[in-house]
Amino acid sequence: MKFIENRKKFFILSAAVILIGLLTMCYNAITQKGAFNQDIEFTGGSIVQINMERKLTPELRNELAEIVTEITGDTAPRITAAGDTGVIITTKRAEVAARKKLFDTIKEKYSLSDEIPLADSDVSASISDEIKLGALQAVVVGIILILIYITYRFKDYRFGMSAVAALVHDVLIMLAVYAVFRIPLNNSFIAGMLTIVGYSINDTIIVFDRIRENKGKMHADDAKIIDESVNQTLTRSINTSITTLIMIVLLYILGVQSVKQFAFPLIIGIAAGTYSSIFIASPLWYELRKLKRHSNKTTKPKTT
The missing domain is CATH 3.30.70.3400 (Alpha-Beta Plaits)
Structure with missing residues (x-):
């Protein structure tokens, strides 16, 4: 499959879903419904x-x-x-x-x-403003540490930026789903979101590892290397996500209400994370590399 050739379609699809979510949040806020349907853990x-x-x-x-x-x-x-x-x-x-x-x-x-x-x-509300702030800080600090770690591991800040963008993408997709369908936002969502931030980076790192390996083996441009690398890891990424989803979906179907509330954001997060690791992270790295090459060409001094 040609991932780089079709990257704009993937970007547009993700942007459309996120935009729908953001517009829904704005509409809900304007109509006095609240951007999200906050459960009693937030509101009492x-x-x-x-x-x-x-x-x-x-x-x-x-x-x-x-x-x-x-x-x-x-x-x-x-x-x-x-x-x-x-x-x-x-x-x-x-x-x-x-x-x-x-x-x-x-x-x-x-x-x-x-x-x-x-x-x-x-x-009374069991999730105070302090806990909300702590959850937000945990996500931000976690993303910063992931950026530092991946940049150090791959010796390329563009890998880190692409991975972080994919994580932000996953969180925004989860928020969009909760906003559009007015799913109650509670402490289970916070726990699920923090879990997904750690889980979804796994597939992305595996794909990036294969790209790094193939860069040393293949004498080809970035587009061909990325397409080959993603295709090589595609089966593994999908199989891993499917086996994980099977168990979580069963928990959602058979579990009690509290278990369902935790399982649902995991289902959305894993689906979004699998999508982003395949269709978003690597194409973003390609765009950043392309931007760097273009910058080098424009700043290179002319010789006479």
Whole structure:
């Protein structure tokens, strides 16, 4: 496959997805929805625990979600099982009157015998501004260290810049998906994002290693070396990602709610990381090399 010849198509595709995400964030912010759908770990919220006197099924979960949305206005309530028949309903912060109306509505609809909910309280935001800042600092410091390490390892700062750009690409893709589909942003997203920053660099380094090896073996231009190198590592990159995704997708399908919330950003991040290591990182290195050659030509003094 000719990766360099088609690099502009890959760049345009990534730019389009990221741009859609950024525009969605701006639209959501302007319409007072918030750039992201922040979960209660960020904003605080309310918890109502009820004995439903029956097991929580997907159908019951959907019915309860509709009731919660109608009464509280929360379009993404979290409904989880508590024991055999208990249900925990977590919403954005709701007034006492709204929580009482919620319980009374559910009690009447399902003919419950409980006179009062098992729990009814407000919860404060568990992810403070300090933790948010710490997560951002961890990403920035990690990216800087990766830039230094790869530049030192490959003795070429362009490898480091390309790898870092690919990482930023992966993070922006994850943010775009969360913004467009209004997926609740919570502590699981932060953990998943930090995990992906470390994971997605792996394939990129392997491809760069092969490029460095082939530069010493092949007497060809950069485009042919990159195409050959990526094709040589393509099967390995895809197989590694697929085997990882199989396990994470199973966790997402079979796991409890908290596990699903951690698995989902990993799925998006691994998919974006595989794409960037194949279609973005190496073409970016090519463009930086091309820019350097062009700069050398324009600054070279003319001889008479």
